[in-house]
Amino acid sequence: MDRFALEILNAMVGNPAGSAGLEWALGGGTVRFDSACAFAFGGATVRAIARGETVEPFTTLHARPGDELQIESFTAGRFLYIGVSGGIEVPEVLESRSTYLPGRFGGLGGRMVSSGNSLALGSQPKTYPRHGFTAPYRVLPQYANHVVQVTRGSHADLFDAERWRAFTEASFAVAVASDRTGYKLDGALLSHSYGELPSEPGCEGAVQVPADGNPIVLMADAPTVGGYPKIAVVSEADLSIVAQLTPGQHLRFRLTTVEESQRRLRQRAKDLNAIRSAGAASA
């Protein structure tokens, strides 16, 4: 869901992009490292303890065989990620190592990891950053900023000036009925009389508006087509922020251009490269 957090963590443990990590939702737990490796965690805000000390997010940590990372309860956010050097060893399915639960494929045989499972690591990178290496704060997702940028969607013209004003000025609350397919929002009524349109392509981040007027932001397991009008699309650089919102939290939308949105995405790629270079220099 928060792909950018995982990619930062991969960069911080010397992994190529697309390496598998752990996505961890809700409660606490403990990870034991059976072999020496580097790891880093980040995303949701948690209290984490390793070797008896509190450890910080987005920081490279070196584990000795038998070391444990203890995750206590989440204080903010929805998904915690743990990147481990070498990545979790799972096969590529459809050019991805991620898990698709509804189809029961990808990742660890298409299922969730459960308590007591032993996970193999891939071959260790030649080097990884030193213990305690931290990513510069400015490149991390700004989770406290709940204003997300959007570009115009394929049905933007179906919404009149009044609805657009409501969409860009109002504050929306994330509803309880939100999952990996989409986050439902409550707030300004963007209700319209278009009902369902012929099924049309959509994408992750698309903001679609059913007839009741409460928008849905499509997330990682979004369908490829859908029949609701799409007013806007969340900038990819801000999908991390949306993914980490918990029910009841608010967000606002600000309109931008695709040129600006793509510029931010390219800047993020540069930031990831900078983490890799700084990490390599610290190794």
Added chain:
Amino acid sequence: MGVLPRAEPMGDSAVIITFGVTRSAELLGKVHAAAAALSDSSVSGVYDIVPGYLSVAVFYDPFRLSYMEIAPVLTAICERASVSSKAAVTGRQHKIPVAYDGPDLVTVSSLTSLSTEDVIERHISRVYTVDIIGFVPGFAYLSELDPSLRLPRRTQPRPRVPAGSVAIAGAQTGVYPLDTPGGWHILGHTTTVMFDPAREPPAILRAGDTVQFVRVD
């Protein structure tokens, strides 16, 4: 609507090219022809092509190409495809065995005032075309259902419809490739595996293909 086909950005990594405003078989033919032409052109940086009823979405790598660079290239391909109608897709033909033992067969029979035999007969009598693929991986929207079988979706969708369920709703029929929630009326089931990520290609059906259901016990 302006000049058609018309390209617009769909987020940071896709272009959506629209061919018209009203759904029709002719328009869908244009969309399929454009999708085939885009696929044949193998534009560098393009990684996915998704047809809908009115438009086709082309997903590309925004680290290699900007929207301003790729949009005119894709539009030009679509314009050429829409004029040369003979470049349209030549769909493959499929036969899918179905056991008509679905939980909604009797309900459909009473809602349509047809006997269950007539419902089955009318479902197998037609050759369906794959309009589009979507909803979940490998789900094909098949058209067009016999007018006497057209019903709105169930008012209460089922939380779990088993993979292989053959169902109808509106003017369409389809086969659920995965266990998913679903609101269509289930007439029967097939043992054909509609989507298998280990297969190449994973989905049996492709937009433009034709399907005939064959009754089995």
